[in-house]
Amino acid sequence: MTEASAESLAEILDERQHLLEIALWMFGSELAADHIVQETYRRWYPLDDEESAGIATPRAWLTRTAGSICLELLAAPFHIPEPEVPEPTQHQVRVGxxxxxxxxxxxxxxxxxxxxxxxxxxxxxxxxxxxxxxxxxxxxxxxxxxxxxxxxxxxxxxxxxxxxxxxxxxxxxxxxxxxxxxxxxxxxxxxxxxxxxxxxxxxxxxxxxxxxxxxxxxx
The missing domain is CATH 3.10.450.50 (Nuclear Transport Factor 2; Chain: A,)
Incomplete structure (x- = not known):
């Protein structure tokens, strides 16, 4: 793995951990946090090139989206499905x-x-x-x-x-x-x-x- 790709992977994992912390802060539940992070990325990946190019700071966009999802869930009853998030490898958890x-x-x-x-x-x-x-x-x-x-x-x-x-x-x-x-x-x-x-x-x-x-x- 190149230095650039390793840094990119570390950034992605650090970003996911950051979103998990937001959800845990709001709900105090790892199950809820996993669901919220999955939903956050589910809203990110369908964006087309023009939409994503218009987002100056993706991390800030993801933060706002995760916060909005938390508030949506706090405002109404909801069902949290079982998460399908694989355990990270030892290499993946190494955040610089x-x-x-x-x-x-x-x-x-x-x-x-x-x-x-x-x-x-x-x-x-x-x-x-x-x-x-x-x-x-x-x-x-x-x-x-x-x-x-x-x-x-x-x-x-x-x-x-x-x-x-x-x-x-x-x-x-x-x-x-x-x-x-x-x-x-x-x-x-x-x-x-x-x-x-x-x-x-x-x-x-x-x-x-x-x-x-x-x-x-x-x-």
Whole structure:
């Protein structure tokens, strides 16, 4: 296998893992996550050359599509068929450290932008077609629908994460990747994971539901 094809395979596998993390975050079920990822790719592959050429960042498109499918399934009863996803080989699961390092760099820049409290600075870290999804579990204030577009995402992220008295925004591991945790006196108020394409944040996923934050509390 050439270096270029190995890198391409690693990117594809990393992308699939990224979509699985989105679905697991929303549903907490591996069976549901497999179904959602399969449905996401089922919507991608029928696109013709002209349609796919019009998608500037395929990873961002897949992220939005997976998020939309999650919301569709949350809104109505559904049946999840048995997945037909083969177990990856040892070679396939080798995702390059370069991709994780890139994600870490972008996530830390996003965290630093959040700490400035400046919406314009935060906006500069986002892809033009970025998306933000928040989950309050009906117990705390959160957006009822996904927020689309860098300007709107920057404003929403500012409202949810910045300027709350007595809070500290820390960088930490979220689902095995660099993310953010907002705490007040050791109590987690929000956990943030980000999706990355190139040097930009394409999606911001914010957990605000207190029932999901208990393991993030610190003494």
């Amino acid at each position: 450290g370069e991709m994780l390092a890139r994600h870490d760099r972008v996530a830390r820049r996003f965290a630093a932008a959040c700490r400035t409290g400046n919406t314009a600075v935060l906006r500069a870290e986002l892809a033009t077609d970025a998306i933000l999804v928040s989950d309050g579990g009906g117990k705390v204030r959160a957006a009822l629908h996904p927020t689309y577009g860098a300007d709107a995402v920057a404003r929403m992220a500012t409202a949810l994460l910045i300027g709350q008295p007595g809070t500290e925004l820390a960088v930490g591991s979220v689902n095995g990747r660099t993310g953010l945790v907002l705490r007040r006196v050791g109590q987690a108020l929000a956990v943030v994971s980000v999706s990355v394409a190139g040097a930009e944040v394409t999606a911001v996923w914010i957990v605000l539901n207190p029932d999901k934050l208990q393991r993030w509390h610190r003494p």
